[in-house]
Amino acid sequence: MLRIHFTAEDFTRVRFAPRPSPVPELHAALMMLGAPHEELLFGRWRGRLLRALPRAAEPLADLVPGGVAPYFLDVLGETREEGLALIREAAGPEFVRSELERVYAGRSAVPPPWIRGLYDGEEGAWRVLERAQRAAYEAVLAPVWPLVQDLHRAEFARHALTVAERGLGAALTALAPGLCDGVWSWPGAASREVRLAGRGLVLLPTFHWRGGPLVQDLPGRPVVLAYPAGGGLPLAPSGAEEGLAGVLGRTRAELLRVLTEPRTTTELARCLGVSNATASAHAAALRGAGLLTTTRTGRSVHHAPTPLGELLKR
Incomplete structure (x- = not known):
């Protein structure tokens, strides 16, 4: 169970992201591509996207050797360009190295040369990552981005109306009912304790990922909770x-x-x-x-x- 601990100050710093963020939505979509569940609904979608992904996007798989992504990819940004720039700006060299060590720890896979270059801070390796992100965005998100924006506006309006009529607590418990004594619990999510400690919380709907909430918890930044919104994108089933x-x-x-x-x-x-x-x-x-x-x-x-x-x- 995910448990998010609020201080009194944190309740004044909860906000709903007013617009969708391309980089987290792209990462959610790529995670869904590799997820084994809901094959009946997502199987045809996965097949089409896997065939459509260009070779330039393949290095992204090297960043998740065991299905676990490095935290330096966790950024927001209201445009693709802003999000890609934030990945590098927000990640210091020591953070990049520690995260690459974490995702490759205990694995027999040998990091490819470009990952070793990223570890050493080489400019060429960052260009490989930027090209891969851009290629994946064009194949996966660009065709449906206007629809994602429409769905996000509807989700934002729904939450804004709930806050206006019934208060923040009602808006939070509409997403997950377990709010008690300053702790917000999400049943069914991976076991984790997150302490906001005055940093605040950003709620970001995602329309591709159908698993539990995804948490960005980086030192000195507001915690971002990306949650599966509504029914997600209306992906066409087989037939x-x-x-x-x-x-x-x-x-x-x-x-x-x-x-x-x-x-x-x-x-x-x-x-x-x-x-x-x-x-x-x-x-x-x-x-x-x-x-x-x-x-x-x-x-x-x-x-x-x-x-x-x-x-x-x-």
Whole structure:
């Protein structure tokens, strides 16, 4: 059981993150990719993302040799760029070394050269990490980020309304009911004692991770509790392709599926085995529904799925 100890001062320093934070949400998604549970719901999503992850993202696996990530990755930041910059700014050399020693302790795996370079503070190793984070973000989060923002706004509004009508205690116990004598308990979470000691608490909903709450507890900083919010992202279960075809029509569903990269009308027609005029008409219908965008470049037009269109393909 997770037990968070508040002082009187900490109750005045609880806040809900007003906007989603890309780096923690990305880490939650990557953890969910490696999680073995909820295969029925997440199996197809995992398969698609694992196929979509570029080689540039592979070094991230070296940071979690046993499924445990180093704490210097625990940062917030309201943009991807800000979050990536904070990873390096917030992590001093000694902290990076101690955390790499911790995650590799007792393991037979030999750290790859870039991890040894990160341990030594080499500039090239930090660039490897930044490239891997950026590549993973583009493949995993970028297609659904507008939806994450919408879900976060709804979650923030719900909590704000609860605080306004019933007080902070009611908002906290709506997430986990065990608040008593300055200790907030989360049943079912990993056993851990967290003492805020006047640092305060930031509550951050996550829409990918479906396990217990994730805690960022770093010296001198507010503790951040990332908790699974609502039903998470509406990921499509197996068999959704048939359902999507039933709603859009099989040709339009196939058109969305083949848009793995921007394509011209001629390329779409060739992939679908239809005329250019027919491909253009289907693209226009999907564009009107907000599922793809069309951009003119010179004499050609290129079609690409919107974030909503990408989500429907998953």
